[in-house]
Amino acid sequence: MIGKSVIRKEAWEKVTGKAKYTLDTVSSGTLHAKLVTSPYAHARIRDIRTEKAYAAPGVRAILTGEGLPLTGEDLRDRPPIAWEKVRYHGEVVAVVVADTLMQAEQAAQLISIIYEPLRVVGSPKEALAEGAPLLHENLATYQKGKYTYPEPGTNIAHRTKIRKGSMEKGWAESDVVVEASFSFSPSDHAAMETRCATAEIRADGTVVITASTQAPFMIKRLIGEYFGEEVGKVVVHTPFVGGAYGGKAPVQLELLAYLAAKAVGGRKVSVWNTREQDMVTSPVHIGMEATIKLGATKDGKITAAEMVFLFDGGAYSDKAIDVTRAAAADCTGPYHINNVWCDSLCVYTNHPYASPFRSFGHCEQAFAIERTIDMLAEKLQMDKLAIRERNAILPGNTTPTQVMLNKSNVGNLPACIARVRELIEWDEWQRIEINSRLVRAKGVSCSWKTSTIDTDASSGAIITFNTDGSINLITGVVEIGTGTKTVLAQILAEKLKMDINDIHVKMDIDTQTTPEHWKTVASRGTFMAGRAVLSAADDAIRQLKAIAACILRVSSEDLEVGYGNVFLRDDPSVYIPIKEIAYGYKYPNGNAIGGQIIGRGHYILRHLTPLDKETGAGKPGPEWTVCSHAVEVEFDKRDYTYRIIKAVSVIDIGKVLNEKAALGQVMGAMSMGLSFASRETFFFDRYERVLNAQFRTYRPLRFGEHPEYIADFVYTPQIDAPYGSRGVGEHGLIGMPAALANALSTAAQVPLNQLPLLPELIWRTKEGWFNDSV
Amino acid sequence: MKSEVILHINGEQRSTVIRQADTLLVVLRHLELTGAKPGCLNGDCGACTVLVNDTPIKSCMMLAIETVGQEITTIEGLHDTAIQRAFVEQFAFQCGYCTPGFVMNAYALTTQKPDADEETIRKWLESNICRCTSYQEIEQAVRSVLVQKKR
Incomplete structure (x- = not known):
């Protein structure tokens, strides 16, 4: 069962159009909300006039930001609806609720708002410059988490410091030093299902929310914290989610749906983003400016790393703080460096606010680190894979946050590198001129990631038996596309030695009946929920054995569970079918014992600690998955266009649980990484307004533009994980931007240190390189 | 009106x-x-x-x-068609949101152009966006149906 490409449990629902997503569940009679958003990136709101809109047909309520509490997971800096000031283009200023969406849209156009534009902040560097306008004058007064460190009087929402070893020593030991700067603007997740939520408040005060989210249990908690609702009276439903990639981890529209429902006496209200709004109004993929300085000995041993990451958190910090912390925690990449100095800042700008994006800060920092390592290799005239092997992190080394690694909590990077070397035929050639125009080149990178989530993140599982001996499997993992729920069924089937078809998976989440899973993020679903499922199975096995022991008149220690029976280990002919005891056992005379078998289990992450404020020391996650990547391109020297020919990722997965699902996760992540790296960015005008918030001008990779994907695995078990498997949902993505940039830098023979790698960027860089200016 | x-x-x-x-x-x-x-x-x-x-x-x-x-x-309106089976078997979907659109497009392609070459497949399918898969899985699903039809 383990490792097989078991067909996904929801496969037929999805290929027949029957799978229900949030918007598909909106019933007639539901009211519709239209968001009125800011046309300015930074402005004072002088006046909002809603009278005409109120008078429009069908309008039930109009919401503005007056009197609402500030929200935010680490730092409460964001009003759910802007009040007095807008801080990004697309920020919600008012919400119109009407009988139909069309009426809401028409009324929204009748709202008149007078803005007084303010000076805008267009990048982290601008935000940190002397005299920059402050986005949050009241930063000092905001409620914040214990481990969040805003710097009032500046645009810094949070700073993570990593201090390991001695920089003085590190530089003294180095023979060469390289330094380079990197940058890219915010971009988008572009999940095909735009974010949406409905809310209603029932007569007894129960708040019922249906949302397209990765964090139904966090919605429940936050509605309680922000608005004083009893947490037990907030019920969140999440059906299938149409893509998330981190963009549905933040809680935003759910708050508006709740407020809207409250404004109309509890009636059900639907809030749904248009594509254009989804791209700018809801949280985006973070931008970054970074400077990396590496020192190394002549033979390529890196002795010192100094890095500054200035993340463009946008107008509000929300989850961006965590992203910048995660980037810092793994700041060296998968390399053993004794002397490390890193400052990772979450900086406020007048851009749409940032959220997690698949890889959680890692593809961003890896782009900077891996480009610098290539530059170091060039300076040392070393092979680019060899320098990575030379510095590869190993058991016995410590991470930047000073966690001691062992054979379980880190994978085998040298093995990943060796496999990539074969798969991309690295030793054959790295750059060849095909003719006077075309050049082929290869680029490589390595990556790693741990999860940097709450130290007390937990997951629960419930299994209930049916009268035919089959099982219902209920977990809090949201089916966002990863296939985790099918993998969990495989884990259970393996444990109970039963047919996978006899395990029925509850796909949707209902926080009233589904056990909690912290959030479906961080590639931790299989590990945490998997452990919970194993624990629930053990619980059920114990119950099954207890009742069978009674019926069979044997000791429960002598019993085994499997193949639909409970049987004697040494004589399987003595057995009782599970279906006869699943709902309790009835003796021939009518007497009964037992009752429905209900197994329950949970798992909580172990021994994690927050990072120390001054040194960063602490344990952010349970294990590090390591990977190596390569990309081959064909570059046209005449017009600077290129084709991506081949992309390779080798990941130490520990153990494959479902082969096709695992390959799909890796290749899909690679695709997203290449799409981001090659073409995806928001373009801002001088007023920091987003110019390309639609798929015609923001153009993700399409069919036919995809290269050949090769995903392969190395198997170093994580001993405490189900069957030794490691997190793998994001890792194919992490090294892609770096590998592509390295390949193109080799092809064009110019360092390419910005994203996305549009032909125009390559042309500008190349021209600038030779002419000493652009 | x-x-x-x-x-x-x-x-x-x-x-x-x-x-x-x-x-x-x-x-x-x-x-x-x-x-x-x-x-x-x-x-x-x-x-x-x-x-x-x-x-x-x-x-x-x-x-x-x-x-x-x-x-x-x-x-x-599609019931147990070859292209649906191929999408299931090839894991040519993940979140499933783009899947109905892709399946309809691929269904029309495979029924109307059983001899489709690489260029035709690309031209037909580039009109849809899938954000989860690498497209390689969808390509394999479509090709597997075209191969069946040719037999």
Whole structure:
């Protein structure tokens, strides 16, 4: 069962159009909300006039930001609806609720708002410059988490410091030093299902929310914290989610749906983003400016790393703080460096606010680190894979946050590198001129990631038996596309030695009946929920054995569970079918014992600690998955266009649980990484307004533009994980931007240190390189 | 302006009241045929693809009133087809949101162009966006059906 490409449990629902997503569940009679958003990136709101809109047909309520509490997971800096000031283009200023969406849209156009534009902040560097306008004058007064460190009087929402070893020593030991700067603007997740939520408040005060989210249990908690609702009276439903990639981890529209429902006496209200709004109004993929300085000995041993990451958190910090912390925690990449100095800042700008994006800060920092390592290799005239092997992190080394690694909590990077070397035929050639125009080149990178989530993140599982001996499997993992729920069924089937078809998976989440899973993020679903499922199975096995022991008149220690029976280990002919005891056992005379078998289990992450404020020391996650990547391109020297020919990722997965699902996760992540790296960015005008918030001008990779994907695995078990498997949902993505940039830098023979790698960027860089200016 | 119309959907006659400005996508979803998904309402993503007289059409770009008298096929009208089986077996979906649109497009391609070459496959399928898979899985699903048809 383990490792097989078991067909996904929801496969037929999805290929027949029957799978229900949030918007598909909106019933007639539901009211519709239209968001009125800011046309300015930074402005004072002088006046909002809603009278005409109120008078429009069908309008039930109009919401503005007056009197609402500030929200935010680490730092409460964001009003759910802007009040007095807008801080990004697309920020919600008012919400119109009407009988139909069309009426809401028409009324929204009748709202008149007078803005007084303010000076805008267009990048982290601008935000940190002397005299920059402050986005949050009241930063000092905001409620914040214990481990969040805003710097009032500046645009810094949070700073993570990593201090390991001695920089003085590190530089003294180095023979060469390289330094380079990197940058890219915010971009988008572009999940095909735009974010949406409905809310209603029932007569007894129960708040019922249906949302397209990765964090139904966090919605429940936050509605309680922000608005004083009893947490037990907030019920969140999440059906299938149409893509998330981190963009549905933040809680935003759910708050508006709740407020809207409250404004109309509890009636059900639907809030749904248009594509254009989804791209700018809801949280985006973070931008970054970074400077990396590496020192190394002549033979390529890196002795010192100094890095500054200035993340463009946008107008509000929300989850961006965590992203910048995660980037810092793994700041060296998968390399053993004794002397490390890193400052990772979450900086406020007048851009749409940032959220997690698949890889959680890692593809961003890896782009900077891996480009610098290539530059170091060039300076040392070393092979680019060899320098990575030379510095590869190993058991016995410590991470930047000073966690001691062992054979379980880190994978085998040298093995990943060796496999990539074969798969991309690295030793054959790295750059060849095909003719006077075309050049082929290869680029490589390595990556790693741990999860940097709450130290007390937990997951629960419930299994209930049916009268035919089959099982219902209920977990809090949201089916966002990863296939985790099918993998969990495989884990259970393996444990109970039963047919996978006899395990029925509850796909949707209902926080009233589904056990909690912290959030479906961080590639931790299989590990945490998997452990919970194993624990629930053990619980059920114990119950099954207890009742069978009674019926069979044997000791429960002598019993085994499997193949639909409970049987004697040494004589399987003595057995009782599970279906006869699943709902309790009835003796021939009518007497009964037992009752429905209900197994329950949970798992909580172990021994994690927050990072120390001054040194960063602490344990952010349970294990590090390591990977190596390569990309081959064909570059046209005449017009600077290129084709991506081949992309390779080798990941130490520990153990494959479902082969096709695992390959799909890796290749899909690679695709997203290449799409981001090659073409995806928001373009801002001088007023920091987003110019390309639609798929015609923001153009993700399409069919036919995809290269050949090769995903392969190395198997170093994580001993405490189900069957030794490691997190793998994001890792194919992490090294892609770096590998592509390295390949193109080799092809064009110019360092390419910005994203996305549009032909125009390559042309500008190349021209600038030779002419000493652009 | 509203009018009552009869639409021919998946072999059935469906009577409904529509505004003349309603797109086919909106009307289908009101009829609880929610397989066609809104993704961009701008013809860019293909999540709302249905067949009108066997031609794949982005239903967000066509007015419902234009389809009166024409044969509309939505994902709900396909039952256990080769392309659906191929999508299941090749893991050619993840979140599933773009899947109905991709399946409709690929269904029309594989039934109407059994000899499709690489260029034809690309031209047909580049109109849809999938954000989860690498497209390689979808390509394999489509090719596996084309190979079956050739046999």
